[in-house]
Amino acid sequence: MSTDSGFYSIIDYTVDGFDTQRELVEAFAEIQERWVRFYPGYRSARFHVSTDGSRVYNIVHWASEADYRHFVETSDTDGRMAAIGKALEGLSGKAEPRMTGAPTYTVVREVGPGPQRLDA
Numbered sequence: 001m002s003t004d005s006g007f008y009s010i011i012d013y014t015v016d017g018f019d020t021q022r023e024l025v026e027a028f029a030e031i032q033e034r035w036v037r038f039y040p041g042y043r044s045a046r047f048h049v050s051t052d053g054s055r056v057y058n059i060v061h062w063a064s065e066a067d068y069r070h071f072v073e074t075s076d077t078d079g080r081m082a083a084i085g086k087a088l089e090g091l092s093g094k095a096e097p098r099m100t101g102a103p104t105y106t107v108v109r110e111v112g113p114g115p116q117r118l119d120a
Contacts (some may be wrong), residue, residue: 007067013096031084042098
């Protein structure tokens with residue numbers, strides 16, 4: 001199995017319900033479309049919502065760390081952050097970021113489908 005060795009930014013928010021989840025996903029998807037997706041090396045943004053209505057994860061996939069760093073260095077960070085602030089203010093509920101430090105990651109191991117191991 002090949003490992004997808006891309007680079008990821010994982011944005012994590014606590015929210016106060018299903019409506020806020022839906023609104024946050026819509027707002028952040030628009031931000032990806034307007035501010036991020038056209039940068040070289042951008043692969044995708046996936047949005048995951050918890051089944052209890054309390055969390056939203058935005059996993060942004062880049063081809064490489066260099067592509068992500070280029071985005072950080074050359075993009076309109078002030079404009080994007082203002083758009084995020086406006087999006088958060090426009091929610092009907094409450095959303096709070098849960099990230100600490102730089103929310104960036106690389107894949108180091110993946111276990112895919114296969115036969116059951118009997119030696120364990």
